[in-house]
Amino acid sequence: MERSIFSCLVLVLGIAATRSSHAGLVDLSLNPESSKSSVGELVLIKLSAIAQNDPGAAIAAVDAILDWDPVYLELVGVDDTNDAYPWLVSGFLLDPDGINDDRFDGDAIYTALSQTATPAAIPDSPGWVLTTVVFRALAPTNTTSVSLVGALGKFGKTRVIDFSNPGVDLIGNHNFTAKVTISENRVPGPSLDVHPGSCPNPINVRSRGSTPVALVGSSNFDVSLVDTTSLWLERRDEAGGAVVPKRTRRDDGARIADVATPVNADDCDCHKLLGDGIEDLQMFFATKSTASALELDQEENRTNIEVVLRGSLYDGTPFEVSDCVTVVGAGKGAWKQSRKTGR
Secondary structure, three states: OOOOHHHHHHHHHHHOOEOOOOOOOEEEEEEOOEEEEEOOOEEEEEEEEEEOOOOOEEEEEEEEEEEEOOOOEEEEEEEOOOOOOOOOEEEOOOOOOOOOOOOOOOEEEEEEEOOOOOOEEEOOOOOEEEEEEEEEEOOOEEEEEEEEEOEEOOOEEOEEEEOOOOOEEOEOOOOOEEEEEEEOOOOOOOEEEEOOOOOOOEEEOOOOOEEEEEEEOEOOEOHHHEOHHHOEEEEOOOOOOEEOOOOOOOOOOEEEEOOOOOOOOOOOOOOOOOOOOOOEEEEEEEHHHHHHHOOHHHOOOOOEEEEEEEEEEOOOOEEEEEEEEEEEOOOHHHHHHHHHHOO
């Protein structure tokens, strides 16, 4: 990886940074404040920004130094799926202090660079999600922490650089810690991933295509043992009816392939990770009939709905798994937008 020109630019701006009396400050935070995971699972920590006094003030860049215990957590990277703004650069770049030379030693500096034509304008509460930092749980502990650090090394600083005044650091409160409880390896079971590799998981109620769905296998759940004729999908709140996978002449609507990675998250969080080396059961549902049967076409656009896949193994053992889908294409204006996005 070559040294980023932007890293050097932010460094120069940061050295000269001074606070402006008229500029509002930007707080950086980590959330959720506490979460639970098991060894081997992913831990998702959102890095967010909130403007204190001047919502909408444009920023040029963000540097955020993260600190954690590498005995318990391993840095995987960032997931920008849920970002409120399309950063020009977002990630852990090489830096003059060498903080990111070894990203497995318990500290790293995250950098985001704003678009020049339409710079990021941070709002007040609830603010913006800048990125989601992805860790993997390594060992059990009652509590371990991911923290924001103000400075590290000779040049490394947590800061928010003003777009209009590139010498101005707008950093406000950033004394935040996210605590993680890690339990022993639980017996991993199956999980569900609607639209593997996509986040959020869209269901376009006007689409005439198909929606891919994966029954995600694990070391303790062999998807080849699933009776594929027993599978049906419905809503957790029991609104509407149920649908089954599309059947073809060649199969009964399902095939074995490694297409997804399970996620340990709450509140309909998701990620874009694909295969994890363990085979999954991939199936396809007719999108329009699924939206109709589950009454998704009666929901507001961008509504999150929990869906449940139920079925059984060949020996009769029942199971159920769930995931959240996001309604797309509802309403006249949303139809035009969905045609532009293709979702």
